[in-house]
Amino acid sequence: MRLPGLLAIAFWLLLPATCPAYDLLVVQSQRSPVYEEVMRGFRSVAPYSQRLIVLNEYIDVDLQRIVREEKPLAIIALGDNALAAARRLKQIPVISLMALTFRSGMGGHPALTGIEVQIPPERYLGVFAGIKARRVGIITNMDRNATYLKLAQRQARRYDLELVVRDVKSPRDVAKQLDSLVGNVDSLWMLPDTSISSGEAADAFFFFSVSRGVPVITFSSAYLATGAAIAVEIDRFDIGRQGGEMFNSMLDGEAADVIPPAMPRKSRVKTNPSVLRRIGISPELPALRGGS
Numbered sequence: 001m002r003l004p005g006l007l008a009i010a011f012w013l014l015l016p017a018t019c020p021a022y023d024l025l026v027v028q029s030q031r032s033p034v035y036e037e038v039m040r041g042f043r044s045v046a047p048y049s050q051r052l053i054v055l056n057e058y059i060d061v062d063l064q065r066i067v068r069e070e071k072p073l074a075i076i077a078l079g080d081n082a083l084a085a086a087r088r089l090k091q092i093p094v095i096s097l098m099a100l101t102f103r104s105g106m107g108g109h110p111a112l113t114g115i116e117v118q119i120p121p122e123r124y125l126g127v128f129a130g131i132k133a134r135r136v137g138i139i140t141n142m143d144r145n146a147t148y149l150k151l152a153q154r155q156a157r158r159y160d161l162e163l164v165v166r167d168v169k170s171p172r173d174v175a176k177q178l179d180s181l182v183g184n185v186d187s188l189w190m191l192p193d194t195s196i197s198s199g200e201a202a203d204a205f206f207f208f209s210v211s212r213g214v215p216v217i218t219f220s221s222a223y224l225a226t227g228a229a230i231a232v233e234i235d236r237f238d239i240g241r242q243g244g245e246m247f248n249s250m251l252d253g254e255a256a257d258v259i260p261p262a263m264p265r266k267s268r269v270k271t272n273p274s275v276l277r278r279i280g281i282s283p284e285l286p287a288l289r290g291g292s
Contacts, residue, residue, distance in 0.1 A: 023048035024247070025072040027063070027086055029079030030056045034236055038078065038097055041240025046247045055081050067092050074247060074256070077114075087112065093256035097243050098236075100192055102261070103147065111256035113246060115239050117192050118145075119219075119267045121152035122159075123292055124232050127217055127269060128187055129159040130287020131230075137185035137214075139177045139205075141195040142167040148191075163189075171201035178208045190218040190228070202226070215279050224272040229279060230288065235266035267292055 028035050031054055051072070053061060067075075067089055074093040077086040083099040087109050096102045096114030103116060128136055136156075142149065142165065149165060156163050164185050166177035174196055181188075190196065190205055206227030209216045215229035224231055246259050273283040 021070045022051050023073050024050045024076055026050050026052045026076045027082040028054045029081035030054060035078045037236045038240040041237035042244040045241050046244030063089055093250060095243050095246050097239060100194055113256060113259045113261050115242050116261060116263050118148050119234055119264050122155050123267050124189060124217060125155055125159045125161060127230060127232060127287050128161055130285055131281050133187040135162045135164055135185045137164050137181045137188045139166045139168055139174055139196055140191050140193045145191060168195050171195055171199060174201040175204045178204055186214060188214055188216045190216055192219045213279050221270045224270060229272055229275045231270045233268050233270060234264040235268060238266040239264050
């Protein structure tokens, strides 16, 4: 291990720079192949010793005691529940990965950073422009996604796109707001947002698509089987690599509180050709190939 980095992290831990039982405490919301892929990426650049705790396998787990007694150098928090638990541990740096609530949950922790689940908006906007969309409907919780939406609105002008945004506070609001978009949009943008991305709320997007002939462009290929036309999906392995590089920066002496959060740097475009053809979009369009 590199002593300058250990001393920097020890400052955050307010502990002597002694060798911990392991380097990283990995806290996962649940077991998932998604998290396993992220951690494979992490270990490819930061192959340090780890202890794994999967929160939904415990009735209760005392993370405060574990951190105090075992003295890991940092916590890797995978998922929203893991982030909520890790945010309470203010004496240790936290790197958040795959948490929808990451951006809204940053306040109040002295050394919290990580990778957002939102990819840069221009990667979606290029796909919308490539399929000749002009008016893009977005239904989302604007309180949670205000910063991202402002960025998307600014960039949309460069693609000659109009974003028609509707605010929802809960999944119950989605169907009504979709009704308000009838005749006003030629495509739908489904953001990663717990208000819209599961159950009846998600189903309402795909019913709208079928009944109105409007493609849904979403953030996960899991929705292709249920009616989405296109998914612009994060590269989960590379998100892990980004997180590992953040930890390496800490070991090299960079204070955790000055490492800025980042957006995913790589994404892949995946399609449902049958949905595209039904709507009248060629699956062979250049915008629907490859990744970034």
